[in-house]
Every structure is written in C-alpha cells, then in structure tokens.
Amino acid sequence: MEKTYTLRPSFSPNGSNYTIPYDKDLTDEQLPVVKSQGGPSLVIAGAGSGKTRTITYRVAYLVESGVPLHNILLVTFTNKAAREMKFRVEGLLRRDLKGLWAGTYHHIGNLILRKHAKKLGYDKNFTILDRADSKDLFDKSIKEAGIDTKTRKFPKGDVLQDVYSYIANTLQPFSEVIQNKYPHLFEFQAEILPVFRKYEEAKLAQNLMDFDDLQTKWLYLLQNHPEVLAEYSQKFEHILVDEYQDTNLIQSQIIDLLASTHRNLMVVGDDSQSIYSFRGAEFRNIIDFPKRYPNCEIYKLELNHRSTPEILEFANDSISNAVERFEKILRPVRKRGVTPALASFQDVYKQASFVAQRVLELHDEGIPLSEMAVIYRSHYHCLELQMELTRRRIPHEVRSGMRLFEEAHIKDILAYLKVFHNPVDSLSWLRILKLIPGVGQKTAEKIVKLAKNSAEPLNEITKEFVSSNVSRGSKEPFIKFQALIKVLSQMINNPSIMMSTIVENGYADYLRMTYPNGGMRIDEIEELSNYAKEYDIEGFLSTLALLGGASAEEIAQTPQEKQKESVVLTTVHQAKGLEWKIVFVIWLAEGRFPSYLTFNNPKELEEERRLFYVASTRSKDQLYLTYPIVYHSREGEIVLKASRFIKEISEHRYEKWLVEDEKPVFKRDDNDNFTISGKEDDAISWDDYGEFKESAVQSKKETGIRKDKFFWEK
Structure with a gap:
C-alpha cells in the first residue's frame, strides 16, 4: 500500500519564490x-x-x-x-x-450544492430558475393555492417573489417583514403563506432552485x-x-x-x-x-487615486457626521483642482436647464459626454432632466431604469389621455381595458368594436348595456372603470388632474400589487402630472410624442454610440464603484435626499448619509450639487430647503453659484432700429447632435459667488 505526500514551499516572505516586485x-x-x-x-x-x-x-x-x-x-x-x-x-x-x-x-x-444535492433531496442536475421563471412559478403557485385573482386584487408573482427573497436574505420572520417593509400587503398575510409553501413544494418536486436557494x-x-x-x-x-x-x-x-x-x-x-x-x-x-x-x-x-483634493475634502467632511463608522480620512494623490459647486434653482426645470447647458459647455471644452454623469437618489428624480436633454438632443443613457417613454406605467397612464383626445384610438382602448381585472384580449376587442361603431365612443363605452359583454366576476371592476371614464370626461382640458385622478381611483393599487417598485412608479406619474400642468391635453400629448420620437430615433441609436457619446443618468446605487470626470448630484433637497421616508428611522437616515458620500466620491475632476427651491405638487407650491447633508458641511468646502436667466441685450443701430440678442462672443454650437444651437453663458466670479446666465435663441 502506497501513499503520496507532496511537499510544498513554505509560506515565507523572505523566500526566493517571489517574482512580482x-x-x-x-x-x-x-x-x-x-x-x-x-x-x-x-x-x-x-x-x-x-x-x-x-x-x-x-x-x-x-x-x-x-x-x-x-x-x-x-x-x-x-x-x-x-x-x-x-x-x-x-x-x-x-x-x-x-x-x-x-x-x-x-x-x-x-x-x-450540486456535489451534495442528494443530502437536500435534490438531484445534482437541478435547474436554476432565473427571475422570470421564478416569477412564473409564483404565478402558478397562486393559482394552485386557490386564490382568485381575476375578480379581486392580489399581489402578482413579481411582488411575492420580492417579499420571499427579502425574507430569505435577511432571515427575518414573515410577519415582521410584512409589517415593516410591505405594510400594503398586510391584509393578504394569511393567503401569501400558502403560496410560499406551494412554491417550495413545486421547486422540490421539479428539481428546481432559485437564486436565493443557492x-x-x-x-x-x-x-x-x-x-x-x-x-x-x-x-x-x-x-x-x-x-x-x-x-x-x-x-x-x-x-x-x-x-x-x-x-x-x-x-x-x-x-x-x-x-x-x-x-x-x-x-x-x-x-x-x-x-x-x-x-x-x-x-x-486611505490614499485616493481618483479625485482632486477639493472633492475629497468635501467627501471627508460629509461622512464625518456619521454616527457609527471606522475612522478614516481619504488623502489625495492628485494636485488641487476645482472647488465643488452648489447651486439652487427656482424649480426643477431650471435645474434641468442648468445641467443640460453645463454639459454642452464642458463638452465644448473637450470633455467627452461619456465622462459626465448625473446622479440622483431615485429614478423618478431624472424625469425633467430626461425631457430637457431630449429636447436639446443631447445623447444620454438612463441606467437607473427604462427611458421614460418606454415604461409600462407611463404608457398606461398616457393611454387613458389618448382615448379622450382621440376616442377611436383602438390600441389605447385595448391597453386600458386589459387593466381591468378579468378583462382579456377578446373581451377588450369586443368592447372596442362596440365603441368604434358609435358616433360618440366615449359615451358609448359608459352605457349600461356594454357591461353585459364582460364576465360576471369582472362586472364590478368594469362598472368602476365606466364611472372613472365619466369623471375624467369632466376634466378633459386638465391632463395633470386627469392623471392624478386615475392614480387615486385604482391604478395606485394596481401598481403596488403588480410591481415590487410600485411606489416608485406612482412617484414617477406624479412627476409627469406636475410637468403636465402647463398644457392642455393636446399640447401635452403632442409634446411627449415629439420628445419620445426624438428619444427613440435621434438620441442614442446604437449601443456603441450610447457607450461612447452619452451622458450617464443613474441612481447612486447603480453608480457605486464607477467614476467620471464630471458628476452632477441633483435633487439635493430635504425630503428628497435624504428621503422623507427615513426621517423617523435613524438607521435608514444613516444609510442615506452614506448614499450621499458614495455620490460625492464618484467624481474625478468636477462636482456639481444642485436642488430646486420650489416644487409644484398636487397640493400646490412647496418650498424646499437644502439637504441636511449640505448644511452639515463647512461652507468653505464648496462654492455657491447664483444662477440667473440672462436678460436680453437691446442694441440700437444708426437708424434707431432695435435688435434683441445675447452676447455674440458667447455662442455655443451643437451641430454634431442636431439642429439645436445655444447662445449664452458667461460666468464671472464676484466675491466668491459665481453667476451663470441663461439665454437661448428661439
């Protein structure tokens, strides 16, 4: 009997085996x-x-x-x-x-797990479910648990998958997770647990594991x-x-x-x-x-190879206010550069204009678009900026989610508006009818056909006899839909109120039951609703259609173009680990960043502070921090304050910029004729990315205050 024993080199830092210096x-x-x-x-x-x-x-x-x-x-x-x-x-x-x-x-x-699968009752050739397959299995488990989802609201597979995964990863009790993280699902607790059991049984029976199981x-x-x-x-x-x-x-x-x-x-x-x-x-x-x-x-x-000393001093100052942390001070390798800039604006539209204009200027100075990023707390914070960048035809890549015009909930809400603007729009009718519990493609097509054969489709679809075309279980939600159509017809010239009414009359519940991030989608619709206040329904839909067309056809046509020449729009979470020469951190207003939802939870508020630190340390050369002063909500104007994370930082760590609209320059010639223009020597061309040309911006420093002025040709 023989046994082989292998001698290996000793673990000695002074040995002769080291070839790397x-x-x-x-x-x-x-x-x-x-x-x-x-x-x-x-x-x-x-x-x-x-x-x-x-x-x-x-x-x-x-x-x-x-x-x-x-x-x-x-x-x-x-x-x-x-x-x-x-x-x-x-x-x-x-x-x-x-x-x-x-x-x-x-x-x-x-x-x-593949090597030891038998010990768990699995075969080693088990299948790993991706998120889509896991969601489908949850949907099937809901049916097998005997839960009727056609005539009543119940969380979809996506939502239950999110709950299940959170419990698996935190090891917290089910009831505690529902109470603290998913309170809107409280009424479904007794029904969700049997679904979870069916899901577990199905995985074992079919030799399946999801990512959490791994x-x-x-x-x-x-x-x-x-x-x-x-x-x-x-x-x-x-x-x-x-x-x-x-x-x-x-x-x-x-x-x-x-x-x-x-x-x-x-x-x-x-x-x-x-x-x-x-x-x-x-x-x-x-x-x-x-x-x-x-x-x-x-x-x-602690030796930082990325950022300028000014940015690191700002970041060190911000995280020094953390309640609990390991003491560390980032030290720079690089030479001194530009002081971080803080700017407040009249509203979110001025904030978006500033970012867009500054991007154009910096690009004119030779900085590639791909070396610029706009970072925000939540995806819906970039809505107005998407609009402005699209309007100016500035290529941009949204990494925090889908583009505004591609998102399902935005398409849903706009479909409602479209049927009032164009009552024979069959595609929009089909889309909103299929949102009604129990109404499928065939039923929706039958109802649309009835409406189209009428001289007044909107009135026709609200008549009592139309409800006879839906199943018994769908009758109650369909009658509620008819009532909503009647209410909306009274506010047809106010798309902002129409959208809010749709959300408040069932669509918010639908989003929460359908998507794990339903709350965020509701916030996005509210932002869009605020944007719509300046328009009637025709003007609003036309504006969005034109912006949507430019977004799809002109803004980033290929993945290669997107990667090479696009400003990045991203949440802090998705920016972690990345870096850019220029970074804008927007919406730094109290209640937005940090989120008002964290105000009564010290643990979550501390994480918000760390989020701000991560955002601040993404920039290599220049850091811009912005927030709007006034926010137009459904309840009226709200005056916002700068984020506490800004107020905690010593004022000498940043430079305040005053941003003003540049007033037109009146010129009189020898014949007493007047012309209005901006400053000729300030012209900035943008021929490479469309027809837009911007005239403006002269910055000057006065006692530490920088003034950037806006004026663009119509």
Missing part, C-alpha cells in the same frame, strides 16, 4: 495587506484607494508563497469582478489560475451536515471577501463557517459605502467584525 508596485498602505501572515483581518478600503489591485496582489502573493490554488477562496459580488480579478492575477503570475475558487456567493454555492440551502447544508462543513472549512486555507459591507446575514454566516478551521479570513470593504439594506445587506456585518474576531488585524487604505 511587491515593494515597488504597491503603496505603503497596500503592501502590509498583501503580505499579511494570515489570521482574521479587516481591510477598510476607502473610495478610489486601489482595493481591486490590493486583492489581486494578495491572491498572487498567496500563490507565490506556496498556497495551492484549490485552497484559496475569493468571493466577489459580481461575476464581472471575479473575472477581472482572475485576469489580473493571471497577468501577474503569467500562468493559468485553473483550480482557484473565485466567484459570487451564488456561483460558489451552486458548485457545492445561498439559503448552502447555509443549511453547512449548519446541518458536519461532514460537509469539515470538508470545506479544511479545504479553504485562505478566504478573501470583496465588498464585505454589502453582505447579508446568510453570506456572513457562510463565510464565518468556512473560515472556522484555518481562520485565515480577509474581508475587504468600506463601511461608509454600505448602501444596500433594501435588498438585505447588513451594515453590522462589517462594523461588528472586530467583535466576532477580537484579535483581527485592521488595515486602512
């Missing part, structure tokens, strides 16, 4: 992290401090120190990050990394099968975790279990950038790491 390639902060001798360690990596570089060099150092690839586990939050890190390590070592365990929690969980069942496997835990905790001699501030409780527990044997665990993250609690991330994972590992080493990466 670590001392030369790394900063004084990064080097100790890379050469750490093991044990638990926490790396607080500030924004722009070279986190990815540090992790990749750490992996390379472990390999050169003799640690076999299959004994190293690198966990990232995205597949892209894992691929990038592996590629970089391969470049450093000049060798293939086959055998290295690297990937997301879902990727690693999938590998382990984590929850992985944790269950480690907790309930000691032999599995022993196998992997012994296997992974060194574990590295990226973006640790974004981990949820399940992920944290999995990592702690895997590190329980060797305890060579290095977690890397930034507590000041923990912004994903809405999807289950637990801030306390990183904050309490030293409590769970009392003897851990704490390293700090």
